[in-house]
Structure formats: structure tokens, C-alpha cells
Amino acid sequence: MTTDSASGHSAPFFGTQRDFWWNEDFLGLIVERLALAGTRSVLDVGCGLGHWSRVLTRVLPAVSEVTGIDAEGSWVRQARLVDADRRPPVATSVHQGRAERLPYPDARFDLVTCQTVLIHVPQVAEVLREMCRVVRPGGTVLVAEPNNLAGQLVRSSVSYQDDPEALASLIRFHATCEAGKIKLGEGDNSVGDLLPGYFAEVGLQLVGCYLSDKSSPLWPPYSSPEQSALIEAVAGAAAEERCPWSREDARRYFLAGGGSEAVFEEAWASRAWAARAELAAIQGESFWSSGGQLMYLVAGRRPSAGE
Numbered sequence: 056m057t058t059d060s061a062s063g064h065s066a067p068f069f070g071t072q073r074d075f076w077w078n079e080d081f082l083g084l085i086v087e088r089l090a091l092a093g094t095r096s097v098l099d100v101g102c103g104l105g106h107w108s109r110v111l112t113r114v115l116p117a118v119s120e121v122t123g124i125d126a127e128g129s130w131v132r133q134a135r136l137v138d139a140d141r142r143p144p145v146a147t148s149v150h151q152g153r154a155e156r157l158p159y160p161d162a163r164f165d166l167v168t169c170q171t172v173l174i175h176v177p178q179v180a181e182v183l184r185e186m187c188r189v190v191r192p193g194g195t196v197l198v199a200e201p202n203n204l205a206g207q208l209v210r211s212s213v214s215y216q217d218d219p220e221a222l223a224s225l226i227r228f229h230a231t232c233e234a235g236k237i238k239l240g241e242g243d244n245s246v247g248d249l250l251p252g253y254f255a256e257v258g259l260q261l262v263g264c265y266l267s268d269k270s271s272p273l274w275p276p277y278s279s280p281e282q283s284a285l286i287e288a289v290a291g292a293a294a295e296e297r298c299p300w301s302r303e304d305a306r307r308y309f310l311a312g313g314g315s316e317a318v319f320e321e322a323w324a325s326r327a328w329a330a331r332a333e334l335a336a337i338q339g340e341s342f343w344s345s346g347g348q349l350m351y352l353v354a355g356r357r358p359s360a361g362e
Contacts, residue, residue: 070291071284072271073106076350081268083114089195089263089354091166096120098164099136100154100186101172103127107199108136111168112145122164123149124157154182162191170199177240179249184257192359196259199267200247202349203299204229211273211344213336214329221325228314228322232305235312247351259355260362271346277337285346286337293330298323 086092094115099108102123112118121136128151136147152158154169154176167190173179186196207229208222233244243249254261271285296302302323309319336342 069104069106070288072281072288074110075271075281075284076106076269077110077267078269079110079113082111085263085265085352085354086114089197091115091195091197093117094165094195096164096166097122098157098159098167098186098189099123100157100167100169100182101125101175102134102136102149103130105134105136105149107168107170108134109138112137112141115166118145119143120146122147122159124152124154125149126151126153155185157185157189159189161188162194163189165191165194166197167194168197168199171201173198173200173242173246173250174203174244175242177242179243179246179253180256183253183259187257187259187355187357190357192357194357195262196254196355196357198250198351198353198355200250200351200353202245202247202351204233204245205349206347209344209347211333211336212342213333224322224325228309228326231312231314232300232308233312235308235310235314238311239307241308247349247353250351250353254353254355258358260358261353262356263352263354265352267348267350267352269350270348272344273337273346274343275340277340289330289337290334293334296323296327296330298326298330 092115095117097108097112097115097118097120099105099121102108102125105123108121108123112121123134123136125131125134131149131151134149136149137145150158154172155178167186169186173182176182183196183198190196204226207225237243251261251264273282273285277283277286292299298305300308305323306319309322310316333342
């Protein structure tokens with residue numbers, strides 16, 4: 056996994072808004088559909104601070120052991136994999152290591168999972184192959200990954216009147232950055248679209264492919280805890296000029312993807328202006344959007360002997 060040595064690759068996205076990424080009743084339905092209610096041991100690959108483990112274990116009634124692994128030492132030290140009031144208690148452990156070389160024996164876990172990790176790795180199949188290795192025969196590999204490019208098409212009360220060329224420029228900018236990120240070996244930000252093929256490549260039997268039913272809506276007066284967390288994230292991104300990458304990373308990706316310095320500067324200035332305009336509209340209570348997003352939840356089963 057690609058990490059920033061100072062803070063980790065997901066540092067800007069580990070705010071409180073991450074606690075609202077999923078509807079728990081939807082995840083409960085997925086557990087029912089995939090017959091995961093009897094799951095006892097879970098491995099969370101690229102666990103970060105444990106957001107995904109916490110929400111997932113709330114809907115796994117039989118779980119008794121949760122293990123996390125992350126390449127970034129700071130997350131390993133801070134991760135909390137289950138809710139503090141979980142009853143009965145669940146045994147947890149967190150290790151530092153790489154998704155491409157999981158330090159666990161074959162067939163160790165009932166469920167092996169990750170959330171927005173494969174968007175950061177250069178060889179998706181390599182990571183999935185390791186996840187398949189450490190799940191037991193008949194066990195499940197469950198992966199949550201997005202198509203981030205699609206999110207650029209979501210409109211708001213600020214952007215809905217933008218002309219077609221402005222929208223096309225926005226898509227070109229992000230598509231060029233995503234292409235450059237892939238070329239630099241730092242991952243595919245829209246890898247969610249391609250997961251079924253990767254599952255087949257590593258020998259996983261695809262048993263489910265779903266879209267999260269969660270959006271991130273904003274409307275005045277922005278009174279819920281979820282909306283407050285989202286506004287905090289929007290304000291942070293505007294202050295730091297992220298879209299979603301830092302300026303330095305976006306420039307690297309854009310140039311590697313075939314863009315020019317001049318076009319980057321123009322596009323970056325446009326993105327920074329748009330971020331400030333959104334924040335100003337929120338502060339004036341004139342911003343609203345349904346906040347659509349495209350997050351896949353894909354499940355594969357490791358074949359049992361003889362299958």
C-alpha cells in the first residue's frame with residue numbers, strides 16, 4: 056500500500072465524516088444475503104483507524120476475533136477495531152505490514168475484507184491473491200471500493216448551472232489525474248468498476264456485487280451530526296486546497312497522465328475557486344445536494360477442496 060511517511064495515505068479522510076459512510080441496516084442486509092452471520096474471525100486489510108471494522112462488526116453477531124493490519128505505523132498504534140461497549144467482548148489485534156505480503160498462515164480467517172484500500176495499490180490482483188490465501192476455504196473476501204470519477208458528475212445548488220464545457224473540463228482534469236496515478240503505480244481511484252475481473256483472476260467465486268445505498272446529502276440548516284461532519288470535511292478540503300489530492304500530488308498525477316503545466320494551473324485554480332464557492336454557500340445556507348456517490352461492495356468465496 057502506498058503511504059505518506061508522515062501521516063499515511065488516508066490522513067485527510069480519517070475525520071468524523073468517515074463514521075457516516077454506511078447505513079448499518081444495508082450492511083445487515085448484505086450479511087444476510089451472503090450468509091455471514093456465523094462469521095467468527097475477521098481480518099481488516101489496510102484497517103487505518105478501524106472505521107470499517109467497527110461498522111462491520113456491529114452487524115456480525117457471532118464475531119469473536121478481529122485482526123487489523125496496516126502499512127502505516129501511526130494507524131496501527133491508534134486503531135480501534137470494535138466499539139468499546141461491544142458485548143460480548145471481541146478479541147482484537149493490530150499489526151503493521153503490507154497487504155501484498157500478509158503475515159498470516161493460509162486459511163486463517165472466516166472473512167477477509169478491506170475498504171478503499173485497493174485504490175492505493177499498484178497490483179490489485181496481488182493483494183486480492185493474498186486475501187484469498189488467508190481466508191479459509193468456503194470463506195468470504197469482501198471488498199468496498201469506489202468509482203471516484205463518477206462523483207465529479209454530482210451537481211449542487213452551486214454548480215448545477217455550470218456550462219457543459221466547465222463540466223467537461225472538470226471530468227478531463229480528474230480523469231487525467233486518475234490516469235497519471237495509475238501510471239505512477241499509486242493505484243486506480245475508480246478501481247471499484249473492475250473488481251469482478253480481479254476476483255476471477257485470483258480464483259475467487261463472485262457471490263455478490265452491490266452498490267451502497269448511502270449518499271451524503273446536505274441541505275440547510277445542516278443540523279444533523281452527519282451534516283456537521285461533512286461540512287467539517289468540506290471546510291478542511293477548501294482550507295488545504297485538496298480535490299481530493301494535495302496540490303503537489305494532483306500536479307504529479309496530472310503531468311504523468313499527459314497533461315501540461317499550463318492546463319494544470321488553470322484547472323487547479325478553477326477547482327480551488329469552486330471549493331471556496333461551495334464553502335461560502337454552506338456558510339450562507341444556500342448550498343444543497345443529494346450527495347450521490349458510487350461505492351461498490353463486492354464479495355467472493357474461496358472455493359473449497361474439490362470445487
